[in-house]
């Protein structure tokens with residue numbers, strides 16, 4: 001069997017993974033994917049084949065205090081058995097924050113890892129877990145090359161005015177600026193759009209990555225012009241548990257008038273706000289849509305309102321709008337949320353096609369709509385695997401990049 005690349009996307013309560021078979025020029029296919037979920041409560045590993053059938057499962061005792069090494073040991077053991085001893089060529093990681101310096105995927109060394117650890121305060125919900133997975137793999141398989149793929153990299157070309165924070169200049173000099181996130185997803189969506197609708201892809205498009213974390217990216221000819229997340233992944237839209245953009249005076253008020261500690265405010269803004277905080281019920285959009293509680297409705301209404309408001313702002317950044325792309329858990333699967341966002345954008349000439357939207361069709365706008373609305377499933381793992389291959393095998397990388405200009409990085413099947 002040929003060699004394979006493992007991708008890891010480590011979050012606070014889950015580690016998503018995918019395994020890709022390498023070909024001479026790029027990636028041949030996804031062999032397996034799955035996740036370890038319930039980290040911190042009742043961890044459960046499931047690996048599936050391309051058709052979704054379960055290949056392997058592993059459960060740990062509920063409430064077992066497990067580090068990433070303990071969690072990744074059965075996954076790597078299963079991969080070794082599944083592929084054969086010599087077959088795993090590399091591990092590619094999603095690393096949320098690349099800061100000022102890391103503007104493209106990079107092979108991980110102890111020095112790079114130490115530099116990325118300095119960015120933990122800028123992404124406390126993600127970066128510690130991403131790096132814990134890197135360090136666990138380094139201990140378990142010291143000779144396996146590892147590559148970091150950054151969520152911030154896609155936005156590195158944003159104009160200085162877009163990335164500038166209106167703070168005293170000395171803070172900009174130490175890297176305080178807007179970075180933007182979900183870049184692996186947006187890069188994948190830009191590639192898919194180029195393949196599906198090249199004329200639209202060359203125009204002004206806003207992509208909406210609406211998952212647990214949520215953001216928008218304004219793209220012109222497939223390049224990021226502006227985005228709703230900023231210095232950290234707290235900014236922008238209302239998210240599952242994050243507040244999105246917030247008057248900085250509100251943070252001062254919480255600190256000064258409520259006497260909360262900095263870490264208590266951090267926990268509130270990252271973990272207890274957003275859909276969860278406003279509804280008081282759940283961070284899960286499905287639960288809120290199924291609920292008849294008025295607080296669930298208020299949370300959904302705020303989520304939709306803020307998406308539409310930010311689309312208005314990003315339309316200004318782009319100087320107009322030709323296309324809108326919905327993606328990630330909510331964007332791909334929730335017809336009511338897409339319909340509600342489109343309804344608020346009627347002033348922009350957005351006309352949703354109710355039937356197509358309910359069917360989750362590829363194009364969910366009417367032919368007469370001035371803005372074409374599409375649904376494109378994202379695949380951050382395919383992007384990580386492609387970048388990992390390109391970093392480690394730069395000769396084949398060139399042809400892979402050429403291929404990915406006109407086709408998806410790799411088929412899921």
Ligand SMILES: Nc1ncnc2c1ncn2[C@@H]1O[C@H](COP(=O)(O)OP(=O)(O)O)[C@@H](O)[C@H]1O
Pocket residue numbers: 210211212213240283284285286287289328329330333334
């Ligand atoms: N059919 C659906 N209708 C509405 N929301 C959905 C549906 N399927 C998934 N979601 C929502 O998608 C969100 C998770 O998105 P996802 O992209 O998987 O998140 P992440 O990768 O950040 O963990 C959750 O709020 C979940 O409720």
Ligand SMILES: CC(=O)OP(=O)(O)O
Pocket residue numbers: 011096126151181182211212213214233
């Ligand atoms: C950057 C970010 O918010 O990521 P996620 O959606 O995975 O939480």
Ligand SMILES: [Mg+2]
Pocket residue numbers: 211212213
């Ligand atoms: Mg995600």
